[in-house]
Amino acid sequence: MTAQDREVEGVEDALALVARDQARAHRPPHVPDPAHATRTGHDARDPYDVEAAHDARAPHDAHGSHDTPASHDDLVSRDARTAPAQPPGPGDGGTAGGGPAAGDRRHGTAWADARAVAGSSGRAAPAARARHVPLAHALGEVLAEPLAALTDLPSFDTSAMDGWAVAGPGPWAVRTPEGTPVRGDAAERSGILAGHGESVPLPDGAAVRIATGARVPPEATAVIRSEHARTDDTGHLHAERPVVPGQDIRSRGQECRSGEPLLPAGALVTPAVLGLAAAAGYDALLTVPRPTVEVLVLGDELLTEGLPRDGFIRDALGPMLAPWLRTLGVDVVATHRIGDDEDDLYRAVTESKADLVITTGGTAGGPVDHVHPVLRAADAALLVDGVTVRPGHPMVLARLPSGRHLVGLPGNPLAAVSGLLTLAEPLLRALAGRPAPPPYRVPLRDEVQGHPHDTRLVPVVHRDDGVVPLHFNGPAMLRGIAAADGLAVIPPGGARPGEDVDVLDLPWTASTDGGCFT
Numbered sequence: 001m002t003a004q005d006r007e008v009e010g011v012e013d014a015l016a017l018v019a020r021d022q023a024r025a026h027r028p029p030h031v032p033d034p035a036h037a038t039r040t041g042h043d044a045r046d047p048y049d050v051e052a053a054h055d056a057r058a059p060h061d062a063h064g065s066h067d068t069p070a071s072h073d074d075l076v077s078r079d080a081r082t083a084p085a086q087p088p089g090p091g092d093g094g095t096a097g098g099g100p101a102a103g104d105r106r107h108g109t110a111w112a113d114a115r116a117v118a119g120s121s122g123r124a125a126p127a128a129r130a131r132h133v134p135l136a137h138a139l140g141e142v143l144a145e146p147l148a149a150l151t152d153l154p155s156f157d158t159s160a161m162d163g164w165a166v167a168g169p170g171p172w173a174v175r176t177p178e179g180t181p182v183r184g185d186a187a188e189r190s191g192i193l194a195g196h197g198e199s200v201p202l203p204d205g206a207a208v209r210i211a212t213g214a215r216v217p218p219e220a221t222a223v224i225r226s227e228h229a230r231t232d233d234t235g236h237l238h239a240e241r242p243v244v245p246g247q248d249i250r251s252r253g254q255e256c257r258s259g260e261p262l263l264p265a266g267a268l269v270t271p272a273v274l275g276l277a278a279a280a281g282y283d284a285l286l287t288v289p290r291p292t293v294e295v296l297v298l299g300d301e302l303l304t305e306g307l308p309r310d311g312f313i314r315d316a317l318g319p320m321l322a323p324w325l326r327t328l329g330v331d332v333v334a335t336h337r338i339g340d341d342e343d344d345l346y347r348a349v350t351e352s353k354a355d356l357v358i359t360t361g362g363t364a365g366g367p368v369d370h371v372h373p374v375l376r377a378a379d380a381a382l383l384v385d386g387v388t389v390r391p392g393h394p395m396v397l398a399r400l401p402s403g404r405h406l407v408g409l410p411g412n413p414l415a416a417v418s419g420l421l422t423l424a425e426p427l428l429r430a431l432a433g434r435p436a437p438p439p440y441r442v443p444l445r446d447e448v449q450g451h452p453h454d455t456r457l458v459p460v461v462h463r464d465d466g467v468v469p470l471h472f473n474g475p476a477m478l479r480g481i482a483a484a485d486g487l488a489v490i491p492p493g494g495a496r497p498g499e500d501v502d503v504l505d506l507p508w509t510a511s512t513d514g515g516c517f518t
């Protein structure tokens with residue numbers, strides 16, 4: 001690990017903490033007013049107005065030249081929408097050199113199909129060996145077997161209050177836990193405490209001082225709270241309100257019986273699950289290990305610090321991906337920066353021991369775009385080669401001969417986010433044994449223009465009356481997504497105001513996701 005890599009790790013940890021803190025709020029606190037985010041002068045124009053127009057001129061040629069001037073006529077409004085072109089189904093089993101998935105760069109796999117292929121490829125991966133881990137290390141993993149109670153809970157009849165255990169009707173003769181009559185202060189001090197062994201049975205007409213959490217003596221019929229009873233000089237206890245049999249006694253097995261299933265296999269181990277498991281008698285849990293991921297950031301033009309200069313730009317993906325991935329419950333083993341060198345990339349890909357290698361950049365057909373040549377040389381099977389989604393259409397999913405996976409994210413930063421959510425997230429969820437969050441739809445507040453044939457993923461922010469699409473959503477821009485709390489899935493042809501659209505939550509806004517525990 002280089003000094004730079006170590007520095008990046010530090011930044012990532014800090015961002016992971018920010019993510020965790022933000023997960024506590026339903027929506028991120030920093031989300032600006034969408035009116036501001038969407039309508040601040042002409043710079044806030046949807047950049048897709050330009051880039052989609054180019055794409056619409058040559059919608060079937062992801063890698064062709066885009067030299068036609070932009071025209072507003074090329075955009076497709078929802079009203080004018082015709083039935084979207086049916087892209088081919090997901091390819092599977094092609095190789096990087098050809099085959100059903102590899103060949104059709106002109107269309108690519110439909111967005112929903114690409115996600116399904118990624119998920120099923122993760123599920124089909126050789127099952128990661130579940131193993132027992134101490135409770136302290138199980139947070140954020142997934143149960144590989146149901147959590148069954150190892151004991152009754154509570155495991156004995158327990159006093160729910162500080163007070164007096166009594167048997168039968170009162171008044172009661174006060175005694176010590178051992179059965180000796182007692183009065184005055186001595187009676188107050190001689191009670192049954194939590195953590196003490198079983199005391200002698202309490203005969204009818206007797207009372208003994210008892211603490212919250214202590215074992216109720218056999219034959220006791222109720223517990224009376226200290227504030228609801230008084231003792232007299234003769235060593236008797238008097239209730240100051242009616243006593244209901246069983247009151248303030250937590251009876252053994254009230255919460256569960258030994259062997260009773262408490263949670264199903266596949267449940268995420270949250271802090272509450274750790275507490276329940278400990279209460280139910282567990283020292284260790286059988287869990288699916290977190291998938292491991294190695295991130296390879298490609299590009300000779302990337303700087304890791306300071307201002308962009310002389311054609312160099314800052315690496316936006318190195319600082320973003322590892323913490324984002326950690327919110328998905330994975331173990332990011334390293335983020336490495338690799339120049340535009342094919343041999344280095346080949347070595348890094350084929351020597352990685354991670355379950356998933358994620359590359360950034362180099363997916364297109366430029367002179368130093370080495371992802372496809374390396375996958376060919378590594379004899380990888382291309383499961384998804386291009387997706388009909390904007391941004392991000394050159395994304396790629398491959399399975400290496402070792403059975404490990406590679407996701408190639410396009411270099412444009414928002415395109416990389418699109419690839420992350422389209423391919424990496426469903427794959428990693430499946431590898432981790434985690435269920436996908438239930439899909440949900442929300443009305444769109446403002447119209448979003450569509451691509452004629454491709455799905456669009458557009459950063460949005462939730463408001464009471466629906467989701468508001470944010471501008472600055474071009475493939476190279478992170479300004480929109482940084483202010484967003486979700487990505488709206490815009491079907492080919494676009495969506496009108498009020499139309500329901502699918503929304504993908506960002507992990508730091510989905511507090512039920514479990515992603516904040518990493």
Ligand SMILES: Nc1nc2c(c(=O)[nH]1)N[C@H]1C(S)=C(S)[C@@H](COP(=O)(O)OP(=O)(O)OC[C@H]3O[C@@H](n4cnc5c(N)ncnc54)[C@H](O)[C@@H]3O)O[C@H]1N2
Pocket residue numbers: 061062063064065297298299301302313314315316317318360361362363364365366369391392393394409410411412413415475
């Ligand atoms: N002739 C064509 N060229 C391109 C097409 C096309 O269809 N025909 N598609 C464009 C689209 S869409 C995308 S997306 C990109 C994908 O390119 P690559 O995956 O090969 O990525 P690069 O060329 O390496 O980089 C693209 C862009 O992103 C910047 N970049 C790369 N890495 C980072 C990073 N870590 N942080 C910030 N920015 C990064 C890079 O400097 C480039 O500007 O291809 C288009 N080209």
Ligand code: MOO
Pocket residue numbers: 389390391392393394410412414415475476
């Ligand atoms: O539009 Mo590219 O697909 O920049 O992602």
